[in-house]
Amino acid sequence: MKLYIAEKPSLGRAIAAALPQPQKNRQGYIELANGDLVSWCIGHILEQADPEHYDAAFKKWQMAHLPIVPEQWQLKPKTQTRSQLTVLRKLVKQADEIIHAGDPDREGQLLVDEVIDYLNVPARKQQNVKRLLVSDLNRAAVAKSLNNLQSNRLFMPLSISALARSRADWLYGINLTRAYTLQGQKAGFNSVLSVGRVQTPVLGLVVRRQQEIDNFVAKNFYEVHAHLQTEQQAQFIAKWQPSEACQPYMDAESRVVNRALAENVVSRINNQSAYVSAVEEQAKSQAAPLPYSLSALQIDAAKLYAFNAKLVLDACQSLYEKHQLITYPRSDCRYLPSAHHGEGKGIIAMLAGMDESYAAFAHGANSQLKSKAWNDAKVTAHHAIIPTAKSAATVSLNSFEKKLYFLIVRQYLAQFYPAYQYDQCRVEIVIAGGKFFANAKTEKVQGWKALFQRANKKTDQPVSRASSAECANEQLSKQRLPKLVVGEPLLCLYGELITRLTQAPKPFTDASLLSAMTGIAKFVSDSKIKKLLRENDGLGTEATRAGIIDLLFKRDYLQRQGKNIHASAIGCALIEALPIAATLPDMTAHWEATLTKISEKKSRYQDLIGPLTATIEQMIEQAGQQSFAQLPKVPFKRKSKAKKYRPRKKAAAS
Incomplete structure (x- = not known):
């Protein structure tokens, strides 16, 4: 008899639908016409044991116990899914062959593997476990996957990688949450200070962005636009490009901050002759955006x-x-x-x-x-x-x-759809020895962009007036250039001084925070860590990022103000109190790089756990030297139970 173990009931039912009929629905499994069975987990039905499971003394949080590092790791059944584990225990004993049908990722691989291991399936039967990979629940797609079973042993490195991640998150979260909660209590903050190797750097991103906004001082900078006319009376605008000689009057972003310099350029180009010094025309195309992750x-x-x-x-x-x-x-x-x-x-x-x-x-x-x-x-x-x-x-x-x-x-x-095609034209103009540039794009084939056009909404509401700087830049960006050739004479009708203000960084929104997590490399200065983060796609995984953000809100570390996301007073104080290493994405970069190598059989489980244990010991020592004075005073409530820290499961956060 074959036993299919799916990750969840919905997948189990989809697998059964592609197998022999008629079928009988039993408690926790489906019996097929040929006697085979389809059963399922309900997500993770096992979880890492709590510290007190290893030693009853660990139930009380004390610095003397830290770090807690299990010698023999143990799992325990989750209370709410214990009955399904009992069903699987009976079925694996009856089965001649087991087919692993976890989701096609490292967590899905571990989820079923750990059940097979926990239920003490004999080694011979474990050696013969097959792997079913399903990414589309339609019957035809499932049937196709059923005809392409592989040996589950091929996926063991993926499972070991997920196991290393799970245990590492437990070690990091349990030990540092206890260490910093205990230090916070000494300062009068009698609540849990949760720390995780992903959630804390994400909180750090928001806190540092908030600090940048709070400390921002707006400054003026200046641009010069030249209004030009051809001999055929066609008009267009070109923007001044400051020369190297202007560097002393510019900021780090190469913006002119000296008004007198910009005014001088305006006065020099008014009603002056000009000529076209260069014309660059390119036919370009843009492919459709890729399907979604x-x-x-x-x-x-x-x-x-x-x-x-x-x-x-x-x-x-x-x-x-x-x-x-x-x-x-x-x-x-x-x-x-x-x-x-x-x-x-x-x-x-x-x-x-x-x-x-x-x-x-x-x-x-x-x-x-x-x-x-x-x-x-x-x-x-x-x-x-x-x-x-x-x-x-x-x-x-x-x-x-x-x-x-x-x-x-x-x-x-x-x-x-075909590619979007357009002509790109860039023109260089010389006026009174200074260089000015104009760019224009002419659409040729709309292609896939036709799918992404928004309908123009008609409204009777008055349109708010944009600033003169915004209007000038919009006019510059949307203009169509006349046909120009190198050496063509022009007339600069007048120069226009554009005064603009530097803008403070914008608060994070759901979209920009997710973008920051997936593109976290741009927030890191170390080139080696940047490379690791680019290769490993940032902070967290596709499955966990939503849970991480949601968890920070539930713990009152983040708050919403309209669409904007801000750090709470507790969130800010926590980041201030933690060692800088805990609030940066660098550690996660090294973790993910090692986890990837484990899944590719280029590293071992201990290559992650060994160095991490040493790091945790150092961070616990540092906890005693950190100041928690900025944390708000929270009175201790004797009747309320301390919130138990849980390391993340597949769809939660770490």
């Missing part, structure tokens, strides 16, 4: 609909599991297997038949076109999020699901 979808949904990251993740899980309208949503990949291109014709036809706005997009799609998204070399454990062949007409979607499905469909259909 989860983070890319969360960022766009935050920008367009003000959806927070967790809402997007939850709605996507529903579109995947409940409605089976999209492929696996927790993907960090934006590419597709080449073999999937042939399925495009059927998906396009299905979408074209819908009574939805995207049907028009589908009618304009050419299934023969193949964008750069289809690239086997860039597909990782799972591919980009795309619509399945199932029609949305058969299900009822809520407003969140509808909007996200629209975005996913539009991004997919864009892969079957």
Whole structure:
């Protein structure tokens, strides 16, 4: 008898639907016509044991106990899913062969592996476990995956990598949360100060951005625009490019901060002859944006609909599991297997038949076109999020699901549209010895951009007047240039002084904070760490970023003011109190680099855990030297139980 163990019930039901009928629904599993069984976990049904499980003395938080480093790691059943573990215990004993059907990522690999190990499945049976990889819950896709089973042993490095991450998060979170909570209590803050190797650097990002805003002082800077005319009376604008001689009058961003210098340029070019010194014309094209990864979808949904990251993740899980309208949503990949291109014709036809706005997009799609998204070399454990062949007409979607499905469909259909094509022209003008530049773009083929045009909204509301600087720059950026040739004489009608103000950094929003987490390298100065972060795609994973942000709000470290995200007084004080190493993304960069090497069999489990244990010992020592004076005083409440710290599970934060 074969036993399929899925990660969750929805996946179990999808697998059963592609296997022999008729079937019988049992308590916690499905019995197939041929006697095989399909059962499931319910996410993680095991969790790392609490410190007091190793030693009863650890139930009381004391500095003398730290660091807590288990010699023999132990898991314990989660209370709410204990009954399902009991079902699996019985089934694995009966099974002749086990098929592992966890989600296609490192956490999904560990989730089922740890159950098989915990239930003491005999070594011989463990050696023969097969791996089923499912990223699309439609019956045809599942059936295809069932015909491509692999040995589960091939994925053991992925499981070891996830195990190392899980234990490392436990060590870091448990020990440092206890250490800093105890130090905070000495300063009168009688609540938990939660510390995690991802959540704390994310909080650090927000706190440092807030400090930059608070300390920002706006300053004027100046630009000069030359209003030019050709001999044929055509007019256009060019912008002054300061020379090297102007450097003493410019700031670090190469902006002119000396008004007298800019005024002098204006006076020198008024009613002066000019000529075209260079013309550069290029035919350019822009490919369609790639299909979505989860983070890319969360960022766009935050920008367009003000959806927070967790809402997007939850709605996507529903579109995947409940409605089976999209492929696996927790993907960090934006590419597709080449073999999937042939399925495009059927998906396009299905979408074209819908009574939805995207049907028009589908009618304009050419299934023969193949964008750069289809690239086997860039597909990782799972591919980009795309619509399945199932029609949305058969299900009822809520407003969140509808909007996200629209975005996913539009991004997919864009892969079957031609590139956006335009001519780029850059002109250099010399006026009174100074150089001025003008740029213009002329659209030739709209291509995929037709899908992303927003309808012009008519309104009777008065339009607020933009500043003169904004109007001038908009005029400069949107102008069309006359046909110009090198050496052509021109007349500068007049020079215009544009006064602008430096802008404070903007507070984080859901979109920009997610962008910062995925592009965290730009917040790091060390070139080696920058490289690690670029290679490992930033802070957190696709599956955990939403949970990390949500957790910081739940712990009152972050607050919302409209769309803006700010750090609370507690969040700011915590970052001030922690050693700088705990608040920067550098440590996570090294962790993720090592975890990737473990999954690729280039490093060992101990290569992460050994150095981390030494780091934790140092940070605990430093805790006693940190000042917690800025933390607000919170009176101790005897009747309330201390909030128990839990290291993150698959969809939570660390």
